[in-house]
Amino acid sequence: EAESVVRELRLAHLRDGIPYEDMAILLTSVRSMLPALERALESLEVPFSISAPDRPLEREPAVRAFCQLARYALGDGTDPDGFLELLRSPLVGLSDAEVRDLERAARVAGSTLPEMVDSSGGKLAAVASLRDLLSSNAERPADEAFWAVWRAVPYYRSLEESARADLSHPANRDLDALVAFSRALARFVERRHGG
16 A cells, blocks of 8 residues: 555656655554555655654654664674664765675675674774764763764764755754754653763
8 A cells, every 4th residue: 555655656756747845645543554654655766754743763864873873883783784774874874886885795705794894994984983982982871972973973064054054954854853862862861860
């Protein structure tokens, strides 16, 4: 059903020339229908933004990218799909082709992609730098660790600049999600006394 709806949107855009931003999908149950719809929109490369009041923060792309970084930097490194998502996220910014090339190089070298981070340069060196920054702040309160990463990542500066230049730019939604995430971390720290 979700794929059929998305195909109709794509046809309306390609055949009838209707801009994507002039279309909307209304859901009767956001919680049950949204995940399938998001997958369909992404798979058919239809641009979208979601206006759902009860959408979990981690579903927001800007927040999800930070969470993937935290899982990689502070976890046990056993989530290869999460690591690939981190590489493709705006924090790192690798294209699908670049990720495939890295996966191929890892197979040839007989190692995993996360293991290649320390031995490779370029954007993977940026991943190592972010991992080390977050790891070095692991003992600090969660909100302070977030702000340490915020200050170091150029992606966040570009969000701020885009939002300042145009109040209707999608960057505003990403910034709103990040601010809400920061507040949630601060509440967590208050409840856990420095958690």
